[in-house]
Amino acid sequence: MHTIWKGAISFGLVNIPVKLYKATDSPSIPLRQLHNVCNTPIQYKKHCPTCDIDVSGKDIVKGYEYEKDTFKVVNEETLEKLQSDNSPKAVSIQQFVSVTEIDPVYYHTSYYLGPDATGHKPYALLHEALHETNKAGIATIVLRQKEHLALIRPYDNVLLMETMHFPENLRSTEQVPDLPKETTVSEKELATAEKLIEQLTEPFEPAAFKNTYAERFKDALLNTETMISAGETHKKETNVHDLMKTLQASIDQTQPEQHPPKKQKTARKTKTAPGKKAT
Template sequence: MHTMWKGSISFGLVNIPIKMHAATENKDVKLRQLHKECKSPIKYEKVCPVCDKEINNDEIVKAYEYAKNKFVVLDDEDLEALRKEQEDRAVEIVDFVKLEDIDPIYFEKSYYLSPNEGGAKAYSLLRSALKDTGKIGIAKMMIRSKEQLAVIRVYENVLVVETIHFPDEVRNVQDVPNVPEETKIGEKELETAKMLIEQLTTEFEPEKYTDEYRTALLNLIEDKKNNEETSTPTLTEKPMPDNVTNLMDALQASLDRAKKDKPKPSQPKKKTKTTLKKKKATS
């Protein structure tokens, strides 16, 4: 399993060197966009609208737009120094709370933690302590140049980091439009709804839930492939201007023009008998 990040977790005087691994993966079926006419993949280019030219990555800088079309440019050196300053700090558990105290709306992404060299005993200590107390740790950490609020808990037999949103990242429910106020509901309707919930209540078994759309889409793709309903674009490269070619074209055009414009040589006059007699007389 790929290691995304290395660091340490501390609580009190206990320090645990750890490695972090992604706990989930996106299995969405990614579809490419093709030109309908020739089935060639569409290219996406970074173009400057003012200079009207394609821009390379080394010509791009980061900036914050604090007002319309007004930017503060941030150098890579500034961002790197700030990121390094935060990453050098250990992931410190600052509080312990109950898992049920955190609403699921706060949860973002899960990562597995494994002990790094020399950290097995401290790892096991924290795991056992969390299990026995039924608590989770609240910590801060840097992931991909972003400070994250996180919880550390036990999942099966592994320590897991769950990144969670900061409170100001969760939108105010008062801003949700068209939410009805408390509506009077008939007692019979409510009791029927509660009975239905009870009948459908069961133990959570994640294995029985599957992505039916993804399965159907993959089956459709496989059927089309087996039936040879496929497309292969005819990739043709645009002829690039070549100095040698241009020179030869110019030379050939010049030669053709020179031949066309060159005056025809005059035909020599035929010598007559009179002319020959004059030459003899002169001699």
């Protein structure tokens, strides 16, 4: 597991050296954009419209747009200094709360906090204390030049850190269009809905839910689409799951009893795919 941050958790006078690891994966299906004429992947170039030239990485700087089309250039040295000045390698717990007090809308990303070699005892102490009191710590941390609110809680045998949105980052619910303003719900309708909810209520078992979209997508794609190589302008039929059926059908068509003995060898020849030489 790749370490993405090293620092320490502190509360009171206690200091716990820790390492930060990503707790979740976000698998995605890698789809490339291709030129529909030759199936070659599309390339993207960095281009300056004012100079009308392509620009390489060494000629690019970062800038902060403080007014419309007005920038303050920020070099890497300045960014590193700002980060070192404003982001000490510490997660300072400012208070403890009950996890049930936190609305999930504030949660952003989950990380595992693992102990450093010298921090096993205080790490275990904090984990056990949070578990026994059913509490979580509220802290702040700077990751990738961005400050986050964070919640630290026990999860199995590890400390889990959830980065959180600041209140000002949440959009107002008033921005949601077409919300019902005044809708009357009858007692009978409400009672029926509550009964249905009660009937469908079960203990949450995470293992019962699986992300099957990627498998279904790949399976459907391989069964219905043609496989193509970059630079080719023709398609080759490669139905993976029906390959054995196709081969068997070809064998059945070339059985000796279906053709005169003298033409048996000729009948065994199969059609050559476009673009290939016959063998």
